[in-house]
Amino acid sequence: MPFATDDSNMLDDWLVAGPATSLAGTSEQQPHVTRLLGETLALWTDAHGTPQCRLGTQPLVVQSRYGYLWVCPSGHPARPLFAFPEYTEPGRRTVDCGGIGVAVSGLRVIENFLDMAHFPFVHTDYLGKVPHTEVAPYKVDIDPATNEIWATDCRFWQPRASAAHDSGADVLYKYRVMQPLSAMLYKSSARPGAQDAIALFLQPIDDEHVIAHTMLACFDEVSTDAELIAFQQTIFGQDKPILENHAFKRMPLEGRAETPTRGDTSSVTYRRWLRERGMRFGTRAAA
Amino acid sequence: MTTMLKLYDYPLSGNCFKVRQLLAWLGVAYEAVPVDFYPGREHKSAAFLANVNPLGQLPVIDDDGFVLRDAQAILVYLASRHDAQHRWYPDDAKLRGQVAMWLAAADEITRTASAARLHDALGYHLDIDACRSGARAVFRVLDDHLAEQASAGLRWLAAAPEPTIADLACFPYVALAGEGGISLDEFPALRNWVWDFRHLPGFIGMSGIFPAGPA
């Protein structure tokens, strides 16, 4: 196997390889080129409009779902791609917010996505504000049917967008981890009673680099695409220097180098879930 | 009846940040016009090239019909128009010459450090090694300058007691250098200057550069 890892969690799963729009105008002779697990892949649509993928001369299994391309490096996927019912729900807008390169293990990016305690410090005046720093207890479960992680009953104080003074309210969140490198969050929508979905699909370039693809599936009849994308990239851009300044780029799954606390229930569960499935890609051995 | 200044803006652009920050320091209200720089490449669209900026670049301002492109040019205009104390763009001939010299260095920083960041973060295809070594070369010039004039009690790029648009123009892509794979470890004077600039009263920051926050 040529890839940068022999971890079956990567090789036998569907890995995102970019937005489906990157195949516009491609052909076998003029493919779109991207990086995955240390290798360079060529992707194009054939005469029937079916996505194709090749690593050198070796064809790879690829499908287009939810507006993105998914490749299974070994050709033997251990499970089908996760369900995403919100993607086709009538009335929702789906917006690709662009793939952004991040120089850190994808596992740290997912852990950051699941975390609320950093909102008042990293996303000040957007998703949180000092002194409203408390993380109330929430529930984390593994769905036995899908083996996906769900964090529910999450809530966090968010400032009001146009407030000149200290006003805000608790916002309700739900989080879902579908794969080691794919997660979703759900939060209250502009449409009353509904939830917007924000998906994070990480394309693993290697153990210490990903392209983070963020997609919105939301109810919003007011904002332009540029405004929605600007907001998502503003938030992600605030996380980037934190993510790229972990002294260890790879995530330790064992040992005492890093200490969680009570508000880290999601990340404790995520790290245990990774350990139990024998995750090695993007991890750091205990010192 | 004048209309509010419009800024064609993108949150992750350091060049747009320069204008947003000076507008904040000068207390000038403005309307931001979001441009889908990435992934939409709106700044290269036919409509943008025809109506806003034929060079297909951000930022651009439209000040009640007066249209100006280029971050450094916009800083000169805004400071000249709104800064009654002449501290951001001093009148003195020597200082003005120095400011112009460092505004030119800011272009070199954009050409190198900003390009490296576009490569690493947004997948731009360019000669990344040339960008990084070019950035290190101009960063060394800044670091030498700041280190050597510190003993004269000077903390900012021009020989003025307060920061000028020269510092603002050079600041963002130095502060964001890590996102282009350029380490600031070897530039201690530059790192101190970045810290000092971030801690100026009224510093608003941008994604990737934290303002000095409350505890």
Next chain:
Amino acid sequence: MVARRPWEIHTMNTDPAPYDMPRWHPVARSADLRPGANIVAGFAEGQELALWRSADGTAQAWDNRCPHRSVRFTLGQVVEDRLACAYHGWQYAAGSGQCVSIPAHPAMQAPRNVCAKVFGAVDAAGMLWVNLVAQDTSAAPPSLADAVPAGWHFCRTLTLRADAQKVRDALAQHGFATDAAAGAFRGALEEVRTIALVLDAQPQLTFVHLWTEASPGSDAMKTLRAAARNLRSAIETQG
């Protein structure tokens, strides 16, 4: 044995042999760290450091890594006598490095085992010295205070893309002699009397802190600055 210049301090006979002592690294100029204000990134033999001062001025040199999720402390900020991490705002006390506040749980006492790794740090001769081996600052050798004579002026910190040994060899070739106890090189560049404190920061990265008798603004200081840059070029282009 190199012939001593008249201005060299004769402390070598009273200090223990260099290899018996933990190495004290000149990581930064003392004045660069303002009490309760800034955090400066430091480097010594590949170890990354977060350098800062509590409000009372006591120097701190910590492993640049928050024990929560390993994010670098240098992105954070100083809050009086505590260093606050940029990620989740966890605060750590000067001196012990003990975590004293976890904002996600304001009512909870921070767990006792959450602690920043603290190194020994001492101010002497206008420089901040860090010991990577022991936390006990009473072990700092008195000769550190003699590294730079009183009344000398700081020129600048020069950084070279070269190993520390190559830099030391080059200084020796330029006629600099070393006072082994403090690792200070004494000599002259373009006839301007200079003391060079050499810091092995990282592989292929060496800091040289330059002190001189010449006063700021003098022609001699100007000459020294240019000579320092020339020396850097010569060392970096050497095979």
